[in-house]
Amino acid sequence: MNDDVIFTPLDWRNLQVKNRLFRSNVSGRFDNEDGSLTQTRINWECNFARGGVGAIISSFVPVQMEGRIVAGYATIHRDDFIPLWQRLGEAVQSFDCKYLLQLSHSGRQMDLPGVHNQHRRALSATGHKESLHGFLCRAMSRHEINRTIEAFARGAWRAREAGLDGVELHAANGYLFTQFLSSAINDRSDCYGGSLANRARFLLDVIEAIRARVGRDFHLQVKISASDCNNVLPWEGRGNTLEETIQVCRWVEATGADALHVSIGSLFPHPLNPPGDFSFETIASTYDAMLSAGVDTFRNYLLFRYPGLRWIFRWLWFRLKRGFPVEGASRDEARAIKAAVGIPVISTGGYQRASLVREVISGGVCDAVSMARPLIASNDLPQQWRAGRDQPERPCTFCNKCLLNAPKNPLGCYELARFDGDHERMIEALMSIYATRADLRIPVSRATAGAG
Numbered sequence: 333m334n335d336d337v338i339f340t341p342l343d344w345r346n347l348q349v350k351n352r353l354f355r356s357n358v359s360g361r362f363d364n365e366d367g368s369l370t371q372t373r374i375n376w377e378c379n380f381a382r383g384g385v386g387a388i389i390s391s392f393v394p395v396q397m398e399g400r401i402v403a404g405y406a407t408i409h410r411d412d413f414i415p416l417w418q419r420l421g422e423a424v425q426s427f428d429c430k431y432l433l434q435l436s437h438s439g440r441q442m443d444l445p446g447v448h449n450q451h452r453r454a455l456s457a458t459g460h461k462e463s464l465h466g467f468l469c470r471a472m473s474r475h476e477i478n479r480t481i482e483a484f485a486r487g488a489w490r491a492r493e494a495g496l497d498g499v500e501l502h503a504a505n506g507y508l509f510t511q512f513l514s515s516a517i518n519d520r521s522d523c524y525g526g527s528l529a530n531r532a533r534f535l536l537d538v539i540e541a542i543r544a545r546v547g548r549d550f551h552l553q554v555k556i557s558a559s560d561c562n563n564v565l566p567w568e569g570r571g572n573t574l575e576e577t578i579q580v581c582r583w584v585e586a587t588g589a590d591a592l593h594v595s596i597g598s599l600f601p602h603p604l605n606p607p608g609d610f611s612f613e614t615i616a617s618t619y620d621a622m623l624s625a626g627v628d629t630f631r632n633y634l635l636f637r638y639p640g641l642r643w644i645f646r647w648l649w650f651r652l653k654r655g656f657p658v659e660g661a662s663r664d665e666a667r668a669i670k671a672a673v674g675i676p677v678i679s680t681g682g683y684q685r686a687s688l689v690r691e692v693i694s695g696g697v698c699d700a701v702s703m704a705r706p707l708i709a710s711n712d713l714p715q716q717w718r719a720g721r722d723q724p725e726r727p728c729t730f731c732n733k734c735l736l737n738a739p740k741n742p743l744g745c746y747e748l749a750r751f752d753g754d755h756e757r758m759i760e761a762l763m764s765i766y767a768t769r770a771d772l773r774i775p776v777s778r779a780t781a782g783a784g
């Protein structure tokens with residue numbers, strides 16, 4: 333199918349992609365405690381590049397150690413990591429696949445503080461604890477805000493030095509940018525709080541600082557939550573509306589972003605993102621890893637652990653899903669944002685059927701889609717679509733067991749049914765990314781240009 337819109341190339345201002353398929357961000361604990369990336373991450377990313385996506389958007393990559401969600405995720409906070417990212421980028425690019433780095437900061441949404449952050453409060457726009465797990469935090473000073481803006485600019489510069497194809501700011505799903513943007517979270521009284529323009533200032537300052545550092549000809553996109561739906565716990569405020577986000581997207585475009593990546597929700601995970609089921613059996617066996625991370629985690633653990641209490645969390649979680657499909661979960665929001673801006677839009681959430689992807693691209697919802705779980709389940713999904721299948725042979729069930737395992741166990745598909753109930757086969761698939769491939773191996777002596 334030569335005229336298949338899915339396989340039509342993209343020619344954006346600063347990024348050319350061979351098709352409309354982006355691997356969406358997926359974080360897993362592949363890397364070293366100091367933030368240096370490993371061969372395992374290279375193996376992981378190359379599986380998707382080999383499978384036929386046009387571009388990969390990395391996992392959450394902190395620009396500072398104090399912005400990690402979980403220890404063991406690769407970071408971009410040091411100059412001497414540039415050669416490692418370069419090696420990863422080149423490995424992915426050898427499959428004619430682009431590689432974008434997601435520049436990130438957790439703010440207060442820090443699931444497992446790790447040794448660097450253990451005895452200090454996370455930095456945030458606010459001093460109020462995070463709503464679901466009760467992660468404690470303190471409001472950033474102006475000096476800390478300026479330092480963080482600079483860290484994002486340096487992170488973008490390092491990505492460019494590494495020969496990567498662009499960067500994405502993670503301004504969605506509850507992390508530091510959301511904490512500034514959201515009317516339900518940001519309670520500052522300085523020029524970074526209050527009005528929408530003030531709440532957007534931090535994000536726009538970062539875009540400006542990146543442009544000043546790397547120029548206008550390097551791809552810069554922003555992942556943003558179309559609306560907050562922050563009232564997962566009913567007593568929390570709803571947060572930003574779609575209309576407010578559309579205004580933010582217009583400012584983001586005017587400040588120099590090249591594209592938008594549209595998600596939803598002011599927490600991660602959130603009932604609407606990733607859409608699908610919630611496995612109490614899984615979380616009951618993994619949430620203990622987070623017990624000491626927040627002041628409300630023990631309450632949650634009881635709700636997850638004891639079957640007689642699960643209805644409480646089930647009600648809280650599933651009531652917000654009403655009216656939202658699993659497939660193309662926030663496509664209406666992406667369409668509204670696309671209609672309001674001039675830059676391209678990527679839509680994420682529940683894309684696994686070729687026919688749906690054709691429909692949303694042809695129907696003006698978005699220019700491209702990003703996929704996470706369907707590709708975790710079927711790395712070669714683009715090839716299966718090209719061969720004429722609508723759905724993969726063994727589709728992702730959107731059970732979210734991969735996600736709920738992620739803080740404690742290796743990243744991969746944990747849906748036993750996809751392995752015909754064969755636990756050994758599932759473990760074998762999970763372990764396959766640890767194989768050392770000689771052609772991708774990181775050189776032993778890596779450059780040590782000094783900490784940035």
Ligand SMILES: Cc1cc2nc3c(=O)[nH]c(=O)nc-3n(C[C@H](O)[C@H](O)[C@H](O)COP(=O)(O)O)c2cc1C
Pocket residue numbers: 356357358359390391392434502504505555595605606607680681682683702703704705706734735738743
């Ligand atoms: C295990 C897992 C890890 C994720 N990690 C990130 C991340 O680091 N950054 C991010 O922006 N989104 C992350 N997401 C969200 C995905 O990028 C994606 O937007 C979301 O899962 C919806 O797409 P899907 O239905 O194709 O999975 C993650 C999702 C999963 C399942």
Ligand code: SF4
Pocket residue numbers: 705706708709727728729730731732733734735744745746747750
């Ligand atoms: S565990 Fe597997 S089937 Fe379940 S959501 Fe993740 S990738 Fe899909």
